Amino acid sequence: MKKILIIGATSAIATACARLWASQGAEFFLVARNDERLQQIATDLKARGAKAVTLHNMDVTDYDAHPDMLEKCLASLRQIDIALIAHGTLPDQQTCEQDVAVALREFANNGTSVIALLSRLANQFEFQRWGTLAVISSVAGDRGRPSNYLYGTAKAAVSTFCEGLRARLFKVGVHVITIKPGFVDTPMTKGLIFPAMLVAQPDQVARRIVKGIKRSANIIYAPGFWWGVMFIIKSIPEFVFKKINI
Amino acid sequence: MTSTLHSWGGYPDFPQTSHICRWRGEAPALMGRVFASYNSTLPYGSGRSYGDSCLAESNQVLHMRAMDRFIEVDWQQGIVRAEAGVTLGEILSVSIPQGWFLSVTPGTQFVTLGGAIANDVHGKNHHLRGTFGNHLRRFGLLRHGQRLLTCSLTENTELYAASIGGLGLTGVILWAEIQLMPIRSGQIDSTVVRFSNLAEFFDLSAELDHQHEYSVAWIDCLAKGADIGRGVFIVGDHAQYGSLDKEVRPKLQVPLTPPVSLINNFSLRFFNEAYWRVHPTKRTFKRTSFEPFFYPLDRILNWNRIYGRKGFQQYQCVLPDASATAATSDLLAVIAGSGQGSFLAVLKRCGNISSPGLLSFPLPGISLALDFPQKANLEPLFSRLDAIVRLAGGRLYPAKDAHMSGADFRQAYPAWEQLEALRDPSLMSRFWKRVTE
Helix, strand or coil: CEEEECCCCCCCCHHHHHHHHCCCCCEEEECCHHHHHHHHHHHHHHCCCEEEEEEEEECCCCHHHHHHHHHHHHHHCCCCEEEEEECCCCCHHHHHHHHHHHHHHHHHHHHHHHHHHHHHHHHHHHHHHCEEEEEECCHHHHHCCCCCCCCCCCCHHHHHHHHHHHHHCCCCCCCEEEECEEEEECCCCCCCCCCCCCCCCCCHHHHHHHHHHHCCCCCECCCCCHHHHHCCCCHHHHHHCCCCCC | CCCEEECCCCCCCCCCEEEEEECHHHHHHHHHHHHHHHCCCECCCCCCCCCCCCCCCEEEEEEECCCCCCEEEECCCCCEEECCCHHHHHHHHHHHHHEEEEEECCCCCCCHHHHHHCCCCCCCCCCHHHCCCHHHEEEEECCCCCEEEECCCCCCCCCHHHHHHCCCCEEEEEEEEEEEEECCEEEEEEEEEEEHHHHHHHHHHHHHHHHCCEEEECCCCCHHHHHHHCCCEEEEEEECCCCCCCCCCCECCCCCCCCCCCHHEECCCCCCCHHHHHHHCCCEEEEEHHHHHHHHHEEEHHHHHHHHHCCCCEEEEEEEEHHHHHHHHHHHHHHHCCCCCCCEEEEEEEECCCCCCCCCCCCCCEEEEEEEECCHHHHHHHHHHHHHHHHCCCCCHHHHCCCCCHHHHHCCCHHHHHHHHCCCCCCCCCHHHHHCC
């Protein structure tokens, strides 16, 4: 059975993935900020078949705490078969335009912290010569759109970082998968209004992620139709793109 | 994401605004906030109640479905404790491989644990096991402005009884602990035979019910004259040998709601005739998976959409034993005479195991359930049916109801005043408002 590290384990997509792995008897090391929620997820995963669940409280932007987390994770799991980086926040673009401190903090939540974690994890995986790094980026990183380009910029950094890391770690048998979800019905998107046709449930996205990891996909859009949507959006020439509001 | 919610029958049409409750720790504040802003609210699970019992008077509901975590499982004793938004199907998918099944299950596995309690649902084994409430060990109840209460047969006993079949009005159930029953396989040994009239149904029921765990019958409610009450009798038991793997059946979808109902006299007559004809005249043994046996309609997600935008109403009543034979045949005669039929009419004998719930629906006798597309001329039909049920001393099922009169409700459920006294003042449903005023 798999030994799985999840960062941002209380997020809806991460929970849905964990349930699928739990039914296969996986062993977990879960990292998040809220102890009570972590505990509730742990008992749920155990009931659904998880072999063991270890919990760890950490703020991802507390970079000094990363080595300790990794050490405890390895002490508990011994090796990491899958690391899923799933934490994130959805900032309000207008606030980010007015308040630089908020913008930089949001960039840290969604960009810098992922890069910091991946850098440390990459060395561990390189040493293991084994395993999959699964990173939740976003379709928002595919093109800077006026409605949320701060978030998009952070996700673009993550996607590009993963691209480079994938090529580096491929040579030692480690796989990196970039996951680009579209609109998903989660607490992160609470209060936003999306066209109902485009909204996916976390469970649907999780099934695609778990499958993508299994078949060692490089980049997956979830649901899959977002590949087509983003292909079109990426093909719009800049002189047209700058005139539209999306 | 904000979305609107409806009841399963889509009638009456009052779209509900959803306030999603995701964590047990969040529930008190969320309940307080919605109450403060809108004056009342109501817990909402999967929205599988047919009429208006799941609709808040304020149209602002606490959506509990996202609270779907298991809290503790004991596979030695077959006890499961889970949050109220877990569905019965989710419980089965973890319990069947461990050799346990729900002691009582309704005809759909998509209902939530909280909803199953609030409506005190029953199933094909009511004659042996009673209702869902008979297997409920305890639950956590959140009442406005109070700390979380644990209710059981020994703690907060009044609220325990009032919440079982309490239509979500006594408080918000946050978690519950149920007793499962042991099984040796996920398959069902079933026996099917068709019968040509009501008298034959009652003979079969008297002969077979006590020999089998599960028993139910389908009735052709369009049949007239000598054929009145013809149908198909189905009994079943958990197979003693077989696999405990949960088979996953692909689900079909009704992708959109057609502007008009696809259920009309032509399609009904055709379906009912065909359904009767394909079933065997001799008792036929068959082994099936549990899903098609218990949950045939769950195969088609959103099957309620076939009734079109106007929706449909279910008429489900239970008639006490003494008057059941005559009253059932009267009901069927009136329905057949009206020319309005039902796709699936279900007849089931309820047993004499009493529920701990105050407002539990079943009585020892016969339960009949029929679905009708929503139309203006349903009203006169329903009032004729209501008169027969009233005379027979029977009653209607609040979970399915969108029409019963306040007088009928109060007559049939005399304990309603006790429930009203224990109702959480921050909770009010459209159903409760309608029948208690």
